Amino acid sequence: MNKEALVCTIGDEILLGQILDTNSKWLSEQLTQMGFHVKEKITISDEKPAILEALKRGMENFDLTIMTGGLGPTKDDITKNTVAEFFGDDLVEDKDSLDQVKRVFEKYGRPLLEVNVHQALVPSSCTPLLNNWGTAPGMLFKKEGKMLISLPGVPYEMKNILNERGWPMVKEYFETSEIFFRTVKTAGIGESFLMEKIKPWEDSLPQDISLAYLPSPGEVKLRLTAKGKDQSSMENEVNDQINRLRPFVNEYIYGYDDTNLSRTVGELLRKKGLTLSTAESCTGGYLAHLITSEPGSSDYFLGSIVSYSNQIKLDQLGVSNETLEEFGAVSEQVVEQMALGICNALGTSFGIATSGIAGPTGGTPEKPVGTIWIAVSDGSEVRSKLLNLTKERGLNIQYASKIALNQLRLWLSK
Ligand code: ATP
Ligand code: MG
Numbered sequence: 001m002n003k004e005a006l007v008c009t010i011g012d013e014i015l016l017g018q019i020l021d022t023n024s025k026w027l028s029e030q031l032t033q034m035g036f037h038v039k040e041k042i043t044i045s046d047e048k049p050a051i052l053e054a055l056k057r058g059m060e061n062f063d064l065t066i067m068t069g070g071l072g073p074t075k076d077d078i079t080k081n082t083v084a085e086f087f088g089d090d091l092v093e094d095k096d097s098l099d100q101v102k103r104v105f106e107k108y109g110r111p112l113l114e115v116n117v118h119q120a121l122v123p124s125s126c127t128p129l130l131n132n133w134g135t136a137p138g139m140l141f142k143k144e145g146k147m148l149i150s151l152p153g154v155p156y157e158m159k160n161i162l163n164e165r166g167w168p169m170v171k172e173y174f175e176t177s178e179i180f181f182r183t184v185k186t187a188g189i190g191e192s193f194l195m196e197k198i199k200p201w202e203d204s205l206p207q208d209i210s211l212a213y214l215p216s217p218g219e220v221k222l223r224l225t226a227k228g229k230d231q232s233s234m235e236n237e238v239n240d241q242i243n244r245l246r247p248f249v250n251e252y253i254y255g256y257d258d259t260n261l262s263r264t265v266g267e268l269l270r271k272k273g274l275t276l277s278t279a280e281s282c283t284g285g286y287l288a289h290l291i292t293s294e295p296g297s298s299d300y301f302l303g304s305i306v307s308y309s310n311q312i313k314l315d316q317l318g319v320s321n322e323t324l325e326e327f328g329a330v331s332e333q334v335v336e337q338m339a340l341g342i343c344n345a346l347g348t349s350f351g352i353a354t355s356g357i358a359g360p361t362g363g364t365p366e367k368p369v370g371t372i373w374i375a376v377s378d379g380s381e382v383r384s385k386l387l388n389l390t391k392e393r394g395l396n397i398q399y400a401s402k403i404a405l406n407q408l409r410l411w412l413s414k
Contacts, residue, residue, distance in 0.1 A: 002037035003063040003174050008054045009043045010069035010079055011153055023068045023155055030162070034170070035177045035227060036064060046070050051082040059146055064170065069153030071136040073115040080123070080139070083150055087141060089123035096130050097122070097137040104135055129165045133157045140169060147173055180234035181225040183214075184242060186252040187261055187406040191215045194222075198248045201241075209241055217395055218402025219261065254409055261405045262290045262297075268412040269300035274349040276408070278304040279317055279342035281329065281355040282372055287401040302346050307338065317341030330355050330367050332375075336384050339377035350411075351377050352404050356387070358396045370396055374404040376411055383407065 007024045014021045021043055028038045039062065044050040046069075058065030070079035084091055098120035105112045119135045122128045129138030129149075134157040141148040149166055151158040170176070186194060191213055195202075202211055208228060214221040224241055226234035246253065254264045269276055278287045288304035291297055305316050310329055313319040318341040319334055327333045338353035356372025363369035369391050375384035387403060389396045 002035060003176065004039045004061075005031050005036040005064040005066065006054075006058045006062040007031070007038060007041045008058065008065060008067045009041075009153075010046060010051065010054075010067060011043070012045050012076075014043050014069075015045055023153065023158060026155070026159060027066055027068070030167070031064075031066075033179055034167070035179055036174075046076050046078060048078060048082050051079060052086055055083065055086045055148070058148060059143065063146055063174065065146075065148045067148070067150045068158050071138075071150065071152045073119050073135070079150055080121075080136075083126075083139065083141075083148075084123035087123055087125050087143075089125050091121040092124045094120055094122045094128040094137060097128055097135075100130060100132065100137075101135045127169070129161050131157055131161055132164070133160045138162075138166060140166065142173065177227055177229050178231060178234070179225050179227050180231055180238060181223055182238050182242065183257050184222040184224070184245065184253055185219060185255045185257075185259065185261075186222065186249060187219045187254050187402060188410070189220065189249070189252045191220050194220050194249065194252070198222075198245060201245050201248055205241065206237075209237065217398040218406070251410070251413075254406070260294075261402060261409065262294050265405050265409050265412070266291070266294050266297055266300060268409065269350070270296075272412065274412075275300050275302050275347075276350045276352070277302050277342045277346040277348040279338040279351060279353040280304060280306050281308055281313070281338070281353075282358045283354040283397050283401050283404075284308065286397050287352060287354065287404060290401055290405065302348050305342060305345065313338060313341075316345060318344065328367070330357055330371060330373060332373055332384050332386065335373035335375040336377070336382040339375035339382050339384070340379065343377055343379040349378060350408060351379070352408055353377075354400050354404055356389075356396070356400060358393045358400075359391055360393055372396060372400045374400060374407060376404065376407045378411075383411065 007027045009021050009024050013019045024041045031038050044054050070077045101116055101120050122139055126139040126141050129140055131137045136152045138151040138161045151161055210225045212223040224238050226238050228234050280287055285306045291301050307313045307317055310324055317338050319337040323333045335353050335355045339351045342351035353375045357363050357367055357369050359369035370389035372387045372389055375382050389399050
């Protein structure tokens with residue numbers, strides 16, 4: 001059984017929507033990585049009753065509770081006193097923390113105030129976690145097989161304290177097992193088709209490896225997670241399973257772990273010494289944005305024409321007036337002329353074009369919202385594709401851009 005954890009962030013600022021609670025995201029990630037089951041995350045106000053209630057819930061119902069926030073020197077920071085009251089502790093001086101507080105004040109040439117000396121006081125039953133990155137120490141309590149850690153709210157202080165001092169103690173106390181995971185990135189196939197294709201492989205996965213499907217517009221990630229104690233054997237096992245998976249869906253796999261579709265396409269273009277441009281109607285430059293989000297994309301990406309109006313399609317891309325009138329801007333014929341046109345206009349080896357009805361308005365019975373044509377061209381040949389997407393504008397833009405990129409990837413990988 002996994003040990004269960006509660007993550008509790010404290011702060012009116014979070015509840016008022018003034019800051020985003022990024023601490024709990026990081027904590028959940030770290031705890032999951034260590035094999036904990038994070039069963040609940042809560043955010044509470046800087047008020048004694050709320051903090052006491054959370055402490056009670058945490059110590060009664062969870063193996064590990066981690067709290068952040070409210071350890072500063074100001075009046076609104078009441079976590080420390082409340083935690084001390086909860087455990088029936090007095091506040092005692094922690095010499096290492098006092099030295100640290102003095103160091104900080106010396107460094108900035110500021111006089112040491114009573115409130116700052118107070119920062120070096122900790123509840124008598126805790127193990128203080130020295131804060132080398134600020135003035136408020138963290139506090140770690142162990143009681144009847146349970147653990148509570150209270151940390152400052154400032155993200156880099158809380159992360160450093162845990163990495164340096166907290167996590168090693170957590171691992172020792174709970175004798176945690178570790179996890180190892182890798183992500184296989186696929187594009188060009190929907191979640192349920194993918195599931196069908198890899199079913200024989202999935203059914204034969206060993207007990208200690210779990211699989212998660214993580215879909216996002218235009219792609220599905222497969223995350224394989226192994227659990228155990230030895231990192232290198234977990235890594236080998238996960239890699240073996242990925243090797244077994246590959247034959248089932250090879251053409252859909254574009255990369256692993258931190259890579260993304262634009263990087264994969266960029267690497268293919270760079271390797272072959274090819275260049276790219278885009279002619280974007282309904283994606284409005286989003287495709288160019290995805291491509292240029294990759295550092296070094298200037299090696300292969302020359303530019304884009306956001307040909308939103310028909311006039312620009314005619315004047316800049318050489319789309320013919322007759323074609324536009326006969327088939328309309330959202331058509332196979334026009335998108336193909338756009339793809340050819342951008343290759344000519346910008347002198348690139350490849351061009352991608354998009355034209356469609358992103359919505360929410362503008363749909364007709366023949367061409368409802370979500371009707372989008374994409375085309376890829378190498379300047380002579382053109383390959384186009386009709387997409388029937390969603391009713392949501394933002395999603396349609398993302399889908400169309402990813403699918404278009406993937407079409408180019410498939411062309412280049414052949
Ligand atoms: P300080 O000594 O700075 O007062 P503290 O422990 O009292 O530290 P808070 O006052 O709760 O911590 O928060 C300090 C700052 O840290 C906040 O203004 C905010 O910028 C950031 N912070 C606090 N909690 C979070 C959180 N959950 N996620 C992201 N940032 C946070
Ligand atoms: Mg504070």
